[in-house]
Amino acid sequence: MTSRQALVVRGGWDGHHPVEATDLYIPFLEASGFAVRVEESPEIYTDAGVMAATDLVLQCVTMADASREAIAGLRAAVSAGVGLGGWHGGIADSYRRDADYLQLIGGQFATHPSKSPDQCTGDQSDNYLPYTVEMTELGHEHEITAGIGDFELTTEQYWVLHDDLNDVLATTTHPTQPYHPWHRPITSPAIWTRLWGAGRVFVATPGHSLDVLENPNVRTIIERGLLWAARTASASSDLV
Template sequence: MTSKQALIVRGGWEGHRPVQATELFLPFLESSGFTVRIEEKTDVYADADAMAGTDLVVQCISMSEITPEQLSGLTAAIEAGTGFTGWHGGIVDSFRASSDYLHLVGGQFATHPGKEPCERRGEQEDNFLPYVVNITERGREHPVTAGIEDFELCTEQYWVLHDDLIDVLATTTHPARSWQPWHRPVTVPAIWTRQWGAGRIVVTTPGHSLDVLENPNVRTVIERGMLWATRTVSAS
């Protein structure tokens, strides 16, 4: 039996630990029958032959840039059935200058609200807040999140801008705190899927640090998302 082909593409802002974060999932991918290729930059996206033979792309690239040729190659592969998944800034804070990438993924990081100003110390932890990930009714039935109950985290809580083509499996709500400029709670997607052509996309917004990725709920969602997103149509 031919093994499934997974491509990990990682890089960008080092604060998200792209190497260490992706290597957390190598044993799972290999034990699930994948042959894994790792690339440290996005040039591979423009290689049509390589992408046509890829069943799953796991991307962990925060910020950074992508060329039109690379994005076109990635998009064409997904439309033809290659799965695409990732977590946190590695997928929803990638390639900020590309509106076409935003259109592909269906949601984009906008901010992560922080602590009260008097509590901030100029560290990443200034943006770590306790919050709840709420599984939606759709999420309770979906293979990626079925059986997972609402769970709490204390880390960056992503506020994302999004469209109606995503299928929201979990949400999180930003409260209206006295030091913030918004005047009512705002609920945004925390986990979603998206069908794009013949391809499946899965986005998990928690995952700022290794300890969050090792949270049993977060890790389960990411691993299930890898399997669910994997190509379901024969590569031509």
């Protein structure tokens, strides 16, 4: 039996622990029948042969840059049926300057609101807030999130700029606070899928740190999401 091929692309800002974070999920992919290749640069996306042979891309690259050719290669691969998935800044805050990438993903990190200024100490924990991941009606039925109810996290709460092509499985709401400039609660997608040509895209915004990725709800959603995104048997494997 031929294994399916997973390509793990990791790098960017070290604060999201791209090596350790992806290492949490590589054994799962292998146990699920994938042969896993790891690359430390998005420039692998320019290799049409590699991309045509890939069934799933797991990307964990926060910020950083990718060439126009790399983004074009990724878009072409997903359009032809390659699945793309990831979490947090590794997928929703990658290649900020590339509009074509942002359109492919369907959501871009804008901010993560902080605690009250009088509670801030200047480290990452300033942005760790208790919040609820709330399932949508679609989320209650979708295979990625079925059986998982609303759950609480204390970590970065992503405010995401997004569009209506996303199928939103879960949301999170940013409340109004006296020290913030917005005037009403803002609801952002927390988990979504997106169809792009013959391909599937999966994004989960929780995942700032390893303990969040090991949360049973988060881990289950990511594992299911990666399997959902992987190339389907009906998707074309031809890349031009």
